[in-house]
Amino acid sequence: MGQGARSRAWWLAPILAALVLPPLLDSYWLHVVSVSWYYALLAASWVLLAGYAGQFSFAHMAFAAIGGYTSGLLAANLHVPPPLGILCGILAAAIVGAAVGWLCLRLRGPYLSLFTLAFALIFQLFLIAEYQFTRGSLGLSVPALFGGNSDIPYYYTGFGLLLASLAIMHAVLRSRVGIFLRATREDEDAAEASGIDTSRYKILVFTLTSAIAGLAGGFYGHFVGILTPNLVTIPEMGLVVAMAVVGGVESLPGAVIGAVFVYVLSELLRDTGQMRFVILGLVIMLTQRFAQRGLVTLALAGAGRLLRRSVPAVPEPEAAIPLAEREKHVG
Amino acid sequence: MASGALVDASGLVKRFGGIRAVDGLTLSVAPGELIGLIGPNGSGKTTLINLLSGALSPDNGTIRLDGTRMNGKAAHVFAGQGVGRTFQIPRLFRRMTVLENLLAPALTRTGARGRGAIELRAAEVLAFLHLGALAQNEARALSGGQQKLLELGRAMMLEPRVLLLDEPFAGVHPKLLGEIVDRIKELSRRGYTIILVDHNLDAVGGLVGRLVVMARGRGIADGTPEDVLRSIDVIDAYTGA
Numbered sequence: 001m002g003q004g005a006r007s008r009a010w011w012l013a014p015i016l017a018a019l020v021l022p023p024l025l026d027s028y029w030l031h032v033v034s035v036s037w038y039y040a041l042l043a044a045s046w047v048l049l050a051g052y053a054g055q056f057s058f059a060h061m062a063f064a065a066i067g068g069y070t071s072g073l074l075a076a077n078l079h080v081p082p083p084l085g086i087l088c089g090i091l092a093a094a095i096v097g098a099a100v101g102w103l104c105l106r107l108r109g110p111y112l113s114l115f116t117l118a119f120a121l122i123f124q125l126f127l128i129a130e131y132q133f134t135r136g137s138l139g140l141s142v143p144a145l146f147g148g149n150s151d152i153p154y155y156y157t158g159f160g161l162l163l164a165s166l167a168i169m170h171a172v173l174r175s176r177v178g179i180f181l182r183a184t185r186e187d188e189d190a191a192e193a194s195g196i197d198t199s200r201y202k203i204l205v206f207t208l209t210s211a212i213a214g215l216a217g218g219f220y221g222h223f224v225g226i227l228t229p230n231l232v233t234i235p236e237m238g239l240v241v242a243m244a245v246v247g248g249v250e251s252l253p254g255a256v257i258g259a260v261f262v263y264v265l266s267e268l269l270r271d272t273g274q275m276r277f278v279i280l281g282l283v284i285m286l287t288q289r290f291a292q293r294g295l296v297t298l299a300l301a302g303a304g305r306l307l308r309r310s311v312p313a314v315p316e317p318e319a320a321i322p323l324a325e326r327e328k329h330v331g
Numbered sequence: 332m333a334s335g336a337l338v339d340a341s342g343l344v345k346r347f348g349g350i351r352a353v354d355g356l357t358l359s360v361a362p363g364e365l366i367g368l369i370g371p372n373g374s375g376k377t378t379l380i381n382l383l384s385g386a387l388s389p390d391n392g393t394i395r396l397d398g399t400r401m402n403g404k405a406a407h408v409f410a411g412q413g414v415g416r417t418f419q420i421p422r423l424f425r426r427m428t429v430l431e432n433l434l435a436p437a438l439t440r441t442g443a444r445g446r447g448a449i450e451l452r453a454a455e456v457l458a459f460l461h462l463g464a465l466a467q468n469e470a471r472a473l474s475g476g477q478q479k480l481l482e483l484g485r486a487m488m489l490e491p492r493v494l495l496l497d498e499p500f501a502g503v504h505p506k507l508l509g510e511i512v513d514r515i516k517e518l519s520r521r522g523y524t525i526i527l528v529d530h531n532l533d534a535v536g537g538l539v540g541r542l543v544v545m546a547r548g549r550g551i552a553d554g555t556p557e558d559v560l561r562s563i564d565v566i567d568a569y570t571g572a
Contacts, residue, residue: 176438176446179427183435186424193384193418195410195439195489 010303011253018159022152030151032267033260034223037158040259041165041216043243044252048169049209051249052178054185055202056109058237059100059116060213062123063093065231067214068221069127069134072142075222082145086218090211097210101203108188120232127229137229145222154223161219165212166252172208173252181205239266242284248294257296336395337362337524338383338493343392345378345548352378354548355392360493360526365519367535367556368528370545376528377419379545380495383526384416385409397492410436415486416495421478423485425471429462432470432481437488449488456484460514476507483514493524500531512538536560 022030042064050056070092071085080088100119104112127134134140146153172178183191184198191198221227230236239262247258262280269276291298336359345353353375360366370376381387383394385406394401396412415436424432433453434446441449457463460480465473470481479499486494499511512534519525519538529535536542536556544552544565552559559565 176434179431179435179438182427182431183424186426187422189386189406190418190422190424191435192406193386193410193416193422194436194485195407196435197405197407197439199405 014257015163022155027151030155032264034151034155034158035220036260036263037155037162038216038220038223039240039243039263040162040256041158041219042213042240043247043255043259044162044166044169045209045212045216046240047244047247047249047252047255048173048181049205051244051251051255052173052185053181053202053205055101055104055205056113057100057104057116057206058113058234059120059123060209060240061232061237062120063097063210063213064217064220065123065127065227065229066096066210066217067093068142068217068227068231069140070214071218072140072221072227073133075143076140082143082218082222086215086222089218090214093214093217094207094211097213098203098207100210101206104206105199105202117234120234120237124229124232127232134229139226139228140221142221142225142227144225145219151223154219158219158223161215162256165215166256169208169212169252177201177204242280244294245284246287246295248297251294251297251300254294254296254300258294261296335361337364337397338526339393339395339398340379340383341393341395343379343382343394344390345375345382345387346390351548353382353389356545356548356550357392358543358550360524362492362524363519363522364541365515365523365525365527365539366541366543367539368526368543368545369530369532369535373547374545375548376545377497378548380416380497380526380528383409384414384495407439410489411439413489413492414495415489415491415493417479417482417486417497417499419497419501421475421482423470423473423478423481426469428467429457429470429473429481430466432485433457433488436485440489453488456487459487459517460484461510474504474507476503476511479503479511480507480514483511487518491523493526494518496525496527496529498529499527500529500534508534532560 021033025033042060046057046060049060067086067089070089071082074080074085074088075082100116104115107115128136130136131138145157180191180196180201183194183196184201188198217231243259243262244255245258246262247256248254265283266276266280269279272279287295338358338360340356340358343353343356344351356375356379368376368379378387382389385401385404385408388403396409396414399412401409401412424435430453433456434449437449437452438446454463457466460483462477462480462484465477470478473481483496483499496515499515500508503511515525515527515538527535527539539556542552542554542556542559543550544559544562551564552562
């Protein structure tokens with residue numbers, strides 16, 4: 001088996017494992033893993049926005065809430081079927097995401113973060129204040145996506161939506177847009193001087209990632225059956241950031257694995273009460289200190305090295321020249 | 332407007348608060364010309380490069396590129412019109428590979444369909460700059476001089492009509508300095524229009540046929556290097572007299 005085939009097998013293995021997992025889980029853990037797909041959608045799309053494009057936004061949960069509430073309100077007030085409601089939620093989140101992206105065009109670094117944080121907090125207050133419309137802190141009841149009591153349909157739907165979203169984001173990153181986004185992250189002025197219309201691509205990435213967050217919110221609302229303004233709290237956003245950090249802020253699969261890992265770990269530690277947040281905080285701190293590119297990225301890099309060792313290496317004479325030798329070439 | 336000028340800046344003014352960084356400067360550059368732009372610190376050279384590349388908009392005056400008025404246009408539009416530039420301190424896409432640094436500008440012009448041709452062009456540019464062995468390295472792993480060369484290569488990938496080089500020799504190891512001088516000479520021989528800003532009078536004087544001197548935001552001399560460096564105004568500007 002060639003290196004490419006082994007690499008594909010490496011990615012197919014966790015997908016196949018996820019597909020055969022439900023019968024092995026009890027209803028509680030099936031629910032936990034199904035909810036983790038929601039977080040995986042959020043973490044992966046946030047990684048595209050913040051890790052690849054450098055737009056460190058704290059508004060991501062607000063876009064999830066826009067998607068969820070749009071679908072929930074359409075279902076509650078106009079009896080719109082959930083799939084159509086979720087599509088409307090995606091559209092609403094994308095439109096608001098584009099508007100926020102446009103407003104943030106001239107903001108960089110901490111200013112962008114503060115702006116998006118303020119947007120999220122204002123949106124949360126709006127959800128609380130407009131209780132006649134949103135049911136405020138009491139929560140908005142949202143009809144289920146599927147009949148029956150089993151979480152299995154939600155498990156597979158969530159996983160399918162995750163795979164589809166990952167495929168779209170992967171395609172974006174593999175295209176020239178991916179190079180433009182990374183160039184913009186690295187140096188916006190240099191990207192402009194290289195002919196990249198950074199405004200256009202910043203709005204594009206805000207729109208795309210907000211749409212995916214809206215999709216996640218729509219799925220989540222119809223899965224758990226209730227939406228509250230707690231969806232938009234800072235700890236919820238912090239949880240998504242933590243998932244991305246643990247998985248690797250420049251890795252889509254890393255973010256997915258990080259999301260499942262952190263969410264499952266937090267459930268395993270539920271009996272420890274508030275101590276679980278201390279433990280999760282320690283995991284994040286240790287990751288930042290010893291594996292800044294994320295635990296999953298680190299593990300994947302190690303696995304990649306093992307993979308290369310087991311396959312006869314293709315000679316790469318130029319890349320293998322030590323730096324001192326390269327200096328001679330240039331100097 | 333100077334007839335036949337590729338770059339035509341007229342009466343340019345740029346203020347930062349109460350300071351007039353560029354103060355009524357007029358400059359015309361013909362196609363294929365290699366000019367040096369020198370001046371003491373704070374004379375407005377980098378501000379002029381920023382104006383000519385669209386990074387800044389002038390408060391007064393006009394900038395024309397091949398007769399097209401460019402005032403108020405964004406930097407990526409200037410780049411799209413064939414204005415390539417480098418920065419005083421290299422501003423590379425540091426966590427991207429050397430090859431990706433070259434692909435980014437070219438992909439803005441031809442789209443994904445021509446990627447094969449772009450990669451071929453990038454390989455040519457890397458070979459021209461003697462950076463071929465480093466194509467898959469991250470840009471941040473390069474030495475200072477190599478970063479200057481890569482920035483030059485990135486600008487070349489725009490197929491520029493004019494190259495604005497902001498202090499390409501600053502802080503470069505003497506070994507690499509000769510390399511950069513040779514590359515600039517070769518680009519000029521190939522017909523590139525180049526505006527070169529630097530403090531290194533020896534390097535600039537030996538390269539260019541025309542030297543423009545700035546002081547306090549204005550052009551105070553314009554001519555052959557021999558004539559300009561003998562000018563009393565230039566000596567005064569450099570000695571602070």
